[in-house]
Amino acid sequence: MRHSVLSLVVVGLLATACKPQATASDAQVDAGAAAPVAAAPAPEPEAKPAIEAGFREGMSFADLRKQLIDAGWLPLRDPMCRENVGGTAEVCFELPEVESCSGDGYCKMHYANAAENRRISVTTYGPYDKWNVAGEESALAVRSWKASALHAGEVAAPACPSSDFDTFLKAFASDEKIERAFTAPLVKVADLGAGVDGTDSVLRYDAGTDYAGFNVAWRDGAYHFAGPDGSVDKAPLELQVEPQGDAARIVRYGYGMSEGNSYRFEQRNGCWALTEDPEPPSP
Secondary structure (H helix, E strand, C coil), rough: CCHHHHHHHHHHHHHHCCCCCCCCCHHHHHHHHCCCCCCCCCCCCCCCCCHHCCCCCCCEEHHHHHHHHHHCCEECCCCCCCHHHCCCCCHHHCCCEEEEEEECCCEEEEEEECCCCCEEEEEECCCHHCCCCCCCCCCCCEEEEEEEECCCCCCCHHHHHHCCHHHHHHHHHCCCHHHHHHEEEEEEEEEEEEECCCCEEEEEEECCCCCCCEEEEECCCCEEECCCCCCCCEEEEEEEEEEEECCEEEEEECCCCCCCEEEEEECCCEEEEEEECCCCCCC
């Protein structure tokens, strides 16, 4: 019996001697594991455009449109409007901001502001052929709207061809990739379509990726007129370049009896960019 008790005592002493002792660093690890992980701060909500303060559900579309245009917003053209609407799609000519209209009376439209780098999408309900009736007599009402940021393309832009405008313009007119890269995200376009006979000028925005109005090509040491089908006139095209201060240029040309166009380029980010198509085509 005495040997059994002695054996138990020895085993107990050995177990105590072999047990690892807690160190200060172990305590720090345990304390760190037990500490709660701080949550990442929630992103601040994006500030709403000031123009939204005057909007309300059910208001006249004509009133909302006037508020936007008076505040510097312009219709943002959707090149797929005619296909989306179908038929004669007259609304696409009357309201260049229209993206689509459904058979049950809903239309979706877009406006943009280059200075704020924002767009506003608006949904309306009602007969759009009476879109310009304001106030309580209007049958076309605003159902909803949403503001969002304008995003540039994800493709990396090539290097600036030159800070010298004449050299830049030749590169811009000879390479489609350079043309696309140095066209502003929004191009302000003057077009015909207002007034009783449709010959008054109206302004809109085209997204830079959709803009197709630049029809000048640099080939064989001269500028040429480039048609919408991709053809290039063999005859040289004379361009007039008019400086507007140090940071802007207006480029004009005449073609044939009445056709012609003009473009405004501005200095941006150390290079040049096409920003406007400022004169409507001849009626």
